[in-house]
Amino acid sequence: MNNQWKRFINGESVESEVTPSIYRSWQRSLKHQVDYTLVSNEDILTTSRLRERRDAQESLIRAGEPVLPYIFSLLGNSNYTVLLGDNEGYIIEAMGDAPFMSKAQKVNLSPGASWREEIRGTNAIGTALRDNAPISVCGWEHFVHDNHFLACWAAPIQDSQGTPLGVLDISGEASQDREKILAIAMMGAGMIEKNLRLFELENQLKFYQEGAKLASSLLQQGFLAIDHNGIITNINTLGAALLGLKQEDIIGRHAGDIFSSPKGWMLGEYSLNLRIKDRAGKGISSHLKRVVNEAGQSLGAVGTLQITQESLSDTLWIGHSLPTQRTLERASKVAATHSSVLIHGESGTGKEIIARTIHQLSPRCEGPFVALNCASLSPTLIESELFGYVEGAFTGARRGGKPGKFELADKGTIFLDEIGDMPLSVQVALLRVLQEKEVSRIGDTKTKKINVRVIAATHKDLNALVEKEQFRLDLYYRLKVVTLELPPLRERSEDIKDLAPYFIRKACESFGSPVFGIDEDVYSYLLAHTWPGNVRELENCIESMIALADGPMLTVANLPDEYKKNVLKSQPTTETLLNQQTKQTILYALTQTRGKIAPAAKILGIGRNTLYRKIKELDIKF
Ligand SMILES: Nc1ncnc2c1ncn2[C@@H]1O[C@H](COP(=O)(O)OP(=O)(O)OP(=O)(O)O)[C@@H](O)[C@H]1O
Numbered sequence: 001m002n003n004q005w006k007r008f009i010n011g012e013s014v015e016s017e018v019t020p021s022i023y024r025s026w027q028r029s030l031k032h033q034v035d036y037t038l039v040s041n042e043d044i045l046t047t048s049r050l051r052e053r054r055d056a057q058e059s060l061i062r063a064g065e066p067v068l069p070y071i072f073s074l075l076g077n078s079n080y081t082v083l084l085g086d087n088e089g090y091i092i093e094a095m096g097d098a099p100f101m102s103k104a105q106k107v108n109l110s111p112g113a114s115w116r117e118e119i120r121g122t123n124a125i126g127t128a129l130r131d132n133a134p135i136s137v138c139g140w141e142h143f144v145h146d147n148h149f150l151a152c153w154a155a156p157i158q159d160s161q162g163t164p165l166g167v168l169d170i171s172g173e174a175s176q177d178r179e180k181i182l183a184i185a186m187m188g189a190g191m192i193e194k195n196l197r198l199f200e201l202e203n204q205l206k207f208y209q210e211g212a213k214l215a216s217s218l219l220q221q222g223f224l225a226i227d228h229n230g231i232i233t234n235i236n237t238l239g240a241a242l243l244g245l246k247q248e249d250i251i252g253r254h255a256g257d258i259f260s261s262p263k264g265w266m267l268g269e270y271s272l273n274l275r276i277k278d279r280a281g282k283g284i285s286s287h288l289k290r291v292v293n294e295a296g297q298s299l300g301a302v303g304t305l306q307i308t309q310e311s312l313s314d315t316l317w318i319g320h321s322l323p324t325q326r327t328l329e330r331a332s333k334v335a336a337t338h339s340s341v342l343i344h345g346e347s348g349t350g351k352e353i354i355a356r357t358i359h360q361l362s363p364r365c366e367g368p369f370v371a372l373n374c375a376s377l378s379p380t381l382i383e384s385e386l387f388g389y390v391e392g393a394f395t396g397a398r399r400g401g402k403p404g405k406f407e408l409a410d411k412g413t414i415f416l417d418e419i420g421d422m423p424l425s426v427q428v429a430l431l432r433v434l435q436e437k438e439v440s441r442i443g444d445t446k447t448k449k450i451n452v453r454v455i456a457a458t459h460k461d462l463n464a465l466v467e468k469e470q471f472r473l474d475l476y477y478r479l480k481v482v483t484l485e486l487p488p489l490r491e492r493s494e495d496i497k498d499l500a501p502y503f504i505r506k507a508c509e510s511f512g513s514p515v516f517g518i519d520e521d522v523y524s525y526l527l528a529h530t531w532p533g534n535v536r537e538l539e540n541c542i543e544s545m546i547a548l549a550d551g552p553m554l555t556v557a558n559l560p561d562e563y564k565k566n567v568l569k570s571q572p573t574t575e576t577l578l579n580q581q582t583k584q585t586i587l588y589a590l591t592q593t594r595g596k597i598a599p600a601a602k603i604l605g606i607g608r609n610t611l612y613r614k615i616k617e618l619d620i621k622f
Contacts, residue, residue, distance in 0.1 A: 321495045
């Protein structure tokens, strides 16, 4: 019944019979002299003007893009059109049922037309915008008679301050379920509002990120940001320079791929001091602070990178060869556990260094690292060193007694070097301490609980010692929960190019002399040597070269004769030189691909089978 509308037009009072918002809108429509008999053709944009308007409302359209089809699908996809209007009531987007849309077009309910209340009288789009509130305008509630076939529901789309940015309208044939459809329109408007806020946040984030980038580039320190997956999201130029890499080669990579430290540290606790080394052994430390959200979940970490002053005296592992990388990877995995570790390797391969590395990378890193060489001491001395004694325990015992290494290593790590040389009597006592997790000093009746991780090392074959009953089987099993094999230097000669410059720096630092350079020719001798004394021998060799040096460079002339003689005696044939070169190249490719054959073959430009054959022929271990 459109009686109320007719009576209103005829000047009768119908206020109590019509929804207040509709009545107020009718009155405004009269005031604006809207012609209720005619569909107005006013304020309809040309195609190019509509394009301009849509361009200006790009984010509103983008925010509505997924919402309009969703709302349309909720309506059962028929006899409706879903419209998006801007803040001046211009329809800028429409989707709907084709027959209904062509009917709607006849009254200009289509893109390009403005449905401001001042022009088209009471209607859902214009009145929702005017009142900044959701509204349904059905049938005769429209001010213009020709619009009476329509039923429309609209809700304003507001910014966070409540200012209308646009309007979402659903129009269909009159006589529909009014409340339900108004709720759908309101939900659609809400979804668009959420999308708009998201865009705003994205823009803000971009703005902050650019600001952070600029600020970090101005910092006098290296700056590093890592997300919760361990991916490096930002590093400033200084930070990249400290690592000897370009920013673009770092950002986007996993931190574990860039730093020689183990991957584990990235995934767990971020607030730690990280020590890493570059190829020349320069120490770089990083303090990373974890960033968490309100729920306490980790978002990542940010921190600084700087060269550490104490770098050389506090050295971790030097060397980048593939066997070394393998060893370090295993060491870092072991570090995260509390298991006992047994390190096996020839003398001078760096067993103590790797033990220290495990300690430093472990959760016990803040605790002490206490080392004891079991080979150099008599049985009684080892016992008193390990377990300590009380005053008067034996003749010559110190006044006040002395704590043993186990006590000193509490909450940390004890490193028992040359464990194969430990006398059987001490082995029994050691086993007891490991089982009971408590020590008593010699001459004492009291015991003390201790929390110590044991890392033992030997160059001997403990299995053979067990067979000869020189080593206790039960102790052997207790120690070798995890074993780590340190390859001799001749099997990782690539490390020489990392170690030699490091030892030069170390020696020059202790001599207080300027740092020497090293002639490339020297390496062909160093690489050909078999290094029975391993890294320790290399260090000694470098020290004697420095002592003999007479210029700023270490040259072949400074090499001790034994190294020259050895090399000269077994002057490599062209074939061995070629093989060595090939071996190095293959090892290099395998290092790049972390031991993966197919990609390494690709780098080398050879087939996979050829690479397998070469690895076998040249006895390449990786
Ligand atoms: N990868 C390395 N990086 C830096 N220095 C190393 C490395 N490996 C060994 N060294 C140095 O070589 C020397 C020997 O190392 P270490 O004492 O750890 O060897 P080891 O295997 O325990 O020897 P031994 O069995 O004779 O006790 C030390 O001066 C150590 O600093």
